[in-house]
Amino acid sequence: MSSIIEIKDEESLISFVYRLAAKNFYDSIQSFSSTWGIKKMRMDNNLFTDNAIAELHRLTGIEKSVLFERSNDFLIEKHGWNFFDKNVKRNSVKYCPQCIQNGPVHKYLWMLEPVTVCLEHQSVLLDRCQNCKEKISIHNLMNGNCEKCCFQFDQATSQFITEPTFIQSQSLIQNKLVGILQNNSKNIIEGLSLENYMILVNSSLHLLKGLKSFIGDPIEIKSFFTKNNFYENNRSLYNHANVLWMYQDFPVNFQTVLENVFQLPIKNRATKLRSFYCISSLEQFRDLVHEAGRIIDKLNERMANVTGALPSRQSSRKKKRGCQVSKNIVNVTFSPTNDYIRRNEAATILGIGEREQVNNIVECGFLSLYKFPSSQYYLLKNEVIDFLKKYRGKYDEEIQGISFYTVLQKFANPSFKLTDILKFIENGLLTPHVNVPDGKLSDTIFSDQEIQNCIEILRQRKKEKNGISKDELRRLLKVDYRTIIKLEERGILEPVISISKTGRRRTSYYSPVDVEIFQKRYISIKVASERFQIPESKIRKLIYDGRLHDAFEGLHRKYVFHVDDIEKLFAEETG
Structure with missing residues (x-):
């Protein structure tokens, strides 16, 4: 290492690494950190392994404890993973234009969502390029300009704070972050x-x-x-x-x-x-x-005094049920203690965000809901924590696969619900893991192959219950929606129509038996060639001569034939 630099006050560790690499004329921090065994994306989020910190200590002589305290790993150790997960910006940063006037630098507190102001200059931190509004990556900030429009970040206009409450608020937050x-x-x-x-x-x-x-x-x-x-x-x-x-x-x-x-x-x-x-x-x-x-x-x-003289209006709407859960409710006779929590708090602990999801978990029997004499509903906190430990799986830092929310969002069709995931885990069809310590359900990762197997199970269940959907039929027959609609109009395909609860959306389903018969009855040139062991050129000649006709009569861009017509034609030729 030819040039050693000092780490600045409040500077993040990733900022120091960028400056150190540039000072020693490295093309990138990837080449600078190639022997550390750590990915660039992890470093850009200010997360470093013990080995990386040890290497930096060896190169610079700076104490490991000092380097560690400038990383987000220290933040996780001090405030917990839950705080880090909710409040740390990932893959983009904020900065103060005044702080970078003497060269690019990034402070570790700027990665936190609650930190919005530079107290030293009493100016609002910028989280986007002031010229093109693009997000700012740590790479672009340390290079000094926007990758999209080349705007120089140190030329940005600062927005200074004049309202004292903004400064008081930020002073309070930043003091709490450092333990004051x-x-x-x-x-x-x-x-x-x-x-x-x-x-x-x-x-x-x-x-x-x-x-x-x-x-x-x-x-x-x-x-x-x-x-x-x-x-x-x-x-x-x-x-x-x-x-x-x-x-x-x-x-x-x-x-x-x-x-x-x-x-x-x-x-x-x-x-x-x-x-x-x-x-x-x-x-x-x-x-x-x-x-x-x-x-x-x-x-x-x-409010009652103001509206008391007004005649009351009787609502025709049905009385709303106090609790949206009808199963697995335990009636108790004592008052709630600190051992019990509300459903919103349980949702936060589990990382699923919505009380309705907790209701679904209770309805399916994974948790019990306790009803107190005051008609208040709570869950037992220890039961929620035990449930989380069971269904989030084991910790594995290196695990890769499909994340919990990707499963719910990407595979919404065929209706992959949270309770489906839990049931598959219960039955041993899914093996969950988390790559963060004390992870939540939202941190769970699954094997891609296991998810595909479960999706196939859900599709098969849906097919047995409703039939084959129009989208599945399109892929199965390799035709477009227009062709399917024309086949329906001519009576070649008979859909089963189901109306949604709102009565506005019409969904078509097709009997698996009818679809199987359709596939056997109507075949393409390629399938006919393979089934009857005749060249495709001969079939095309029969079409040209007018002896073999398209069963769909131009509905589809490819020729499709009725099996009976082909069998009859070849029976005549061989007879």
Whole structure:
């Protein structure tokens, strides 16, 4: 190593590796790290193996502990994989234009979703090229320009912060990330651990979403990610700052938020409050939930006084069932303890994101739902954890295959559901693994061959129940949809029509027996040649002479013949 450089304050390890490789005139970090046994994608996400850190120590003399603390592996060790999975940006980075004026550099905190501001320069971090709006990779940032439009990142215009709450919010978050806790009687969240803070942020955001921001520009508060699951730095900036403001001078600002929530239609209001109350099972938030309940009761009384003189309207809609689960419910006579959790919390632990999925798991008998005297429904936390350990499989860092969500999304047809995956695991047809420590169901990876086998089983079940779908028929007969429709119109194919629950979508299915008869009755030139042991040229001559006719009469681009016509024709020739 001809040139040794110092690692900068707060610099990420991947940033240091890029600078070290460039200083020693390597073409790329792949060539620089070729003997480390680590993939570039893993390094670009600031994840390094013990061997890679040992090699860097040997080359630079920098202590291993210092190098390790600048990697995301340290973040996982300190805050857990669950925090890393939810809050660390992968495959793209943010940066401060002021910080790179003296050369490209990347700080390890910039990889975190909650970190949206450079406190040193009090400017908003940029997560896209300011010229073409393309995402910024660590490779492009360390090269200094956008790969798509060649825009120089150090020429970007900084957006400086003037609203104090934004700075306070980011100072609070970044202190928690480095382990500094504060206590302030005017703000109940400053003494929370990082884990509890993130729980409170996600819960509080249910109340704030859809409202106008209470600080800065009056923009609409939205979730952290777009519909396409893209992260937006500006959303996070406003979300975290609004949550901080919400708990400042508690409960004054908190009540202001609830008053705005109560201006919404009752259906929207109820959904927001129900989602917020998910934290009620956690001991550290009991006082907060109690105060929230007191304010909500007052607001309900106020609403009742305003609307009490109005005549009530009888709704013709059916009463909604309190619980969407009808099976595997256990009635208990005592009050819920900390050993029990709500379905939303169970969904978070399992990594499946939706309460409805937990309902499906209970309905299929994998978990039990406990009904308490107050008509509240909980799951036993230890049962959820044991269930997760059983169905996520063993840990294998090197395992490769199809991920859990790829199975659900890519193989939606033939309706590959979560419960199907669990049943296949239960029956030994799928062997799950996780490549992260303490992984969730969402981290599960399966063998490609096992998934294909299960898909075939599902298709066969669906075929036995409904018949062959139009898409399967198209692939089976090697014809297009237009040909299938024309065959239906002429009565050659007889579909079984099923109507969906909405009554709007018509789905056609075909009897497997009828399809098999069709395949035996109508054959192509190639199949006829192989079956009757005659050259294709002879068959084509018979067509040209007008002695053999297309059974589909031009419906398909290829000639198709009725078996009886061919047998009769060749019987006459041989007779």
